[in-house]
Amino acid sequence: MQDLNDMVFFAEVAERGGFAAAGRALGIPKSRLSRRVAELEARLGVQLLQRSTRQLSLTPAGELYLRHSLAMRDAAEAAAEAIAQVQTEPRGLVRISCPITLAQSGVGVLVSQFMLRYPDVQVEMRILNRAVDPIEEGVDLALRVRPEIEDSTTLVAKKLAVARGVLVASPGLLRRQGPVVAVEGLGRLDTVAQTAADGRVSWRLEGPHGASHTLHHRPRYLADDLLTLKAAVVEGVGACILPDYMCKEDLAAGRLIEVLPGWGPAPGILHVVFPSRRALVPAIRRLIDFLAEHTGTGGFRLTL
Numbered sequence: 001m002q003d004l005n006d007m008v009f010f011a012e013v014a015e016r017g018g019f020a021a022a023g024r025a026l027g028i029p030k031s032r033l034s035r036r037v038a039e040l041e042a043r044l045g046v047q048l049l050q051r052s053t054r055q056l057s058l059t060p061a062g063e064l065y066l067r068h069s070l071a072m073r074d075a076a077e078a079a080a081e082a083i084a085q086v087q088t089e090p091r092g093l094v095r096i097s098c099p100i101t102l103a104q105s106g107v108g109v110l111v112s113q114f115m116l117r118y119p120d121v122q123v124e125m126r127i128l129n130r131a132v133d134p135i136e137e138g139v140d141l142a143l144r145v146r147p148e149i150e151d152s153t154t155l156v157a158k159k160l161a162v163a164r165g166v167l168v169a170s171p172g173l174l175r176r177q178g179p180v181v182a183v184e185g186l187g188r189l190d191t192v193a194q195t196a197a198d199g200r201v202s203w204r205l206e207g208p209h210g211a212s213h214t215l216h217h218r219p220r221y222l223a224d225d226l227l228t229l230k231a232a233v234v235e236g237v238g239a240c241i242l243p244d245y246m247c248k249e250d251l252a253a254g255r256l257i258e259v260l261p262g263w264g265p266a267p268g269i270l271h272v273v274f275p276s277r278r279a280l281v282p283a284i285r286r287l288i289d290f291l292a293e294h295t296g297t298g299g300f301r302l303t304l
Helices: 004-016 019-026 030-044 062-087 098-119 173-175 182-188 227-233 245-255 276-280 282-296
Strands: 050-052 056-060 094-097 121-127 140-146 155-163 165-169 193-194 201-205 212-217 220-222 240-243 268-276
Touching: 004 019, 004 056, 004 062, 019 030, 019 140, 050 201, 056 062, 062 212, 094 098, 094 282, 098 121, 098 140, 098 227, 098 245, 098 282, 140 282, 155 276, 155 282, 165 173, 165 282, 182 212, 193 201, 193 227, 193 240, 220 227, 227 240, 240 245, 268 282, 276 282
Parallel strands: 094 121, 094 140, 193 220
Antiparallel strands: 050 056, 140 268, 155 268, 165 240, 201 212
């Protein structure tokens, strides 16, 4: 009987358009993957892939074989998920992606608490500040903070909470450069912000009664990490827009002051996206519910 793994390997290569991309997705060296597909072709006695220096394409036999390979792969995944659904206690590996600041500001702690509650669960967290495609990259849950939840035909989204951006400065900065009493006065404050290509940054702020204002400025300090920027704000280098969940303790302690309360950027929606079938697995379903419960209430609170 032929090795059914080779059918999966072939399907991944065909779907992803090359051995390198399929190797990354499968965690298999490109050379090994190429050898296995070549051995599969030799056993079948037909050429499945038309190889060139620029791209791969399917032969007619390859198109026929791909349909059966995909059906076999989907059936195997469905069988595994069906078994997972009958388990009453969450167990197994859950792969998560999460933005850096969100992981450092509370989600990392919540995941640890979840693992203590369910000792048979293992977690692999990818902490990245880029968009992750759960299906392409083999991730069970992808946490995102965006102004709106994108429509998708392949992913399910669950809203967890709303995060507000806050324009903050240190008391020392406001003493040196003067309090800001109107939005037009923001231009005289030194600022810090995330890195921009030409060193110029624009902040669009929304105010009471539908008012809006765009602040064009050249920050004194640019950095790619929000925790680094927060440290600069606390030290008095400049004002910055930070997520509320990141600066609430500093605001409460007086280390930071909200500049022009009532003005700020459009809120972001904290949500999790996942392939629909993965939510049937107990460990994943329980983790989604756990995050929904603890990001909306309790110690790690994201609210308007």
